[in-house]
Amino acid sequence: MNSHQLSGLTAEGLRTFVAEQLTRSRARTVQLTDSVDTDDLVRQHSRLMSPLVWDYAHIGNQEELWLVRDVGGREPVRQDIDELYDAFKHARADRPALPLLGPDEARAYVSEVRDKVFDVLDHVRFDGRELVDNAFAFGMIVQHEQQHDETMLATHQLREGVPVLDAPPPPPGRRLPSAEVLVPGGEFLMGTSTEPWALDNERPAHPVRVAPYFIDTVPVTNGDYLAFVDAGGYDDERWWSPNGWAHRQKASLVAPRFWQQTPEGWFRTRFAHREALPLDEPVMHVCFYEAEAYAAWAGKRLPTEAEWEMAARFDLATGRTRRFPWGDENPGPQHANLGQRHLRPAPVGAYPAGASPLGVEQLVGDVWEWTSSDFTPYPDFRAWPYDEYSLVFFGPDYKVLRGGSFGADEIVARSTFRNWDYPIRRQIFAGFRCARDPRPEELG
Structure with missing residues (x-):
């Protein structure tokens, strides 16, 4: 079963699917919070991130606001803490000073809310109101929890101490048939009007015309990026935009975050494991400006958001826009590296079944x-069900990221899903691939 098929489910089938997703998301949250001690739960590991215990209670508070109070029409569980866990009222850097719920109190609160949510789920009618059509509010909350789980995973990457997370290695990579692919361009349908749980900034589907372009077959690897570092790319202003160069100097950037150079070579730290830099994995923990500079050094550029989505979804043979690169079925372990299944990017070439x-x-x-694109609304965008999800972020301050990471869950890793962040951010699990305009002789 996948979320695309929700509209065909009976009410009982929908309840079962929602319950499975709620339970699966909560199991991940518990793993990420139970794996550390109380000190680690309440400590702020970086001013860029909240204490883990804030994320935990915030997950419960959003669930209470939307599912217990709004959808269920029930009495509040803890109305007195709403302001503490309002992400817009308190910057992340300030949250440790707030009178937050302690770990045991947070666990009890989140558990009580979930019990009430399951009771609401047992009795709700999935019609008569847009918020409950196809269980949208429940899907929004599942996605919210999974997004915070990825944020908490990024906090784990920033914490110091002994390793506490473990996972098996990803599948091996393979030699690629080509380094880049020509996308002939043309018109395709971008975004979605049919995904029941798609969020407002993914909507509506709309035709977009794209000129022909080349795009890298796979993301830029650590080995590729190391060549840029070794060539003095961080010291050569030619490759950097004015804003990028200013940030490189201000932040003293010399390599991706978590890389260390030693007499024995380059190493990286990954969830408290120090390991030799794996040259065949996608580069990670680079900001937009670093990605942009590498692309210029390589004689390329970053793809636009539309170019990325066309490469991911458009089937030239049928003229149809797919849900995913491989087709319409939800991601399986053969298609993509998701859900912190492996706790690292897979080597390039590891997922031939996931090819477009x-x-x-x-x-x-x-x-x-x-991508090179600013975060802007699609034509006929409608902010729903609240302005603070997307509307307040639109504009030139944020750049769009696409595709999901090894820490993103399949419930949010739609090919239409739009992530966004400041171009200076490096703590997120972000890399990139390059694109370029074809030369006249390459178009034949």
Whole structure:
């Protein structure tokens, strides 16, 4: 069963699907919070991130606001803490100073809310109101929890101490048939009007015309990026935009975050494990400006958001826009590296079954991919069900990332899903692939 098929379910089938997703998301949240001690739960590991215990209670508070109070019409559980867990009232850097719920109190609160949510789920009618059509409010909350789980996973990457998370390695990579793929361009349908749980900024579907372009078959690897570092790319202003160069100097950037150079070579730290830099994995923890500079050094550029989505979804043979690069079924372990299944990006070439019709690979999972596009609304955008999800972020301050990372869950890793962040951010699981304009002789 996948979320695209929700409209065909009976009410009982929908209840079962929602319950499964709520339970699966909560199991991940519990793993991420139970794996550390009380000190680690309440500590702020970086001013860029909240204490883990804030994320935990915030997940419960959003669930209470939308599902217990709004959908269920029930009495509040803890109305007195609403302001503490309002993400717009308190910056992340300030949250440790707030009178937050302690770990045990947070667990009890989140558990009580979930019990009430399951009772609401047992009795709700999935019609008569847009918020409950196809269980949208429940899907929104599941996605919210999974997004915070990825944020908490990023906090785990920033914490110091002994390793507490473990996972098996990803599948091996393979030699690629080509380094880049020609996308002939043309018109395709971008975004969605049919995904029941798609969020407002993904809507509506609308035709977009794209000129022909080349796009990398896979994301830029650590080995590729190391060549840029070794060539003095961080010291050469030619490759950097004015804003990028200013940030590189201000932040003293010399390599991706979590890389260390030693006499024995380059290493990286990954969830408290220090390991030799794996040259065949996608580069990660680079900001937009670093991605942009590498692309210029390589004689390329970053793809636009439309170019990325066309490469991921458009089937040239049928003229149809797919849900995913490989087709319409939800991601399986053969398609993509998602859900912190492996706790690292997979080597390039590891997912041939996940290729798009044109042969572009690893578009979903592994690393979020920076695009050159600002975060802006689609034509006929409608803010719903609240302005603070997308509307307040639109504009030139944020760049769009696409595709999902190894830490993103399949419930949010749609090919239409839009992530966004400041171009200086490096703590997120972000990499990139390059694009370029074809030369006249390459178009034949």
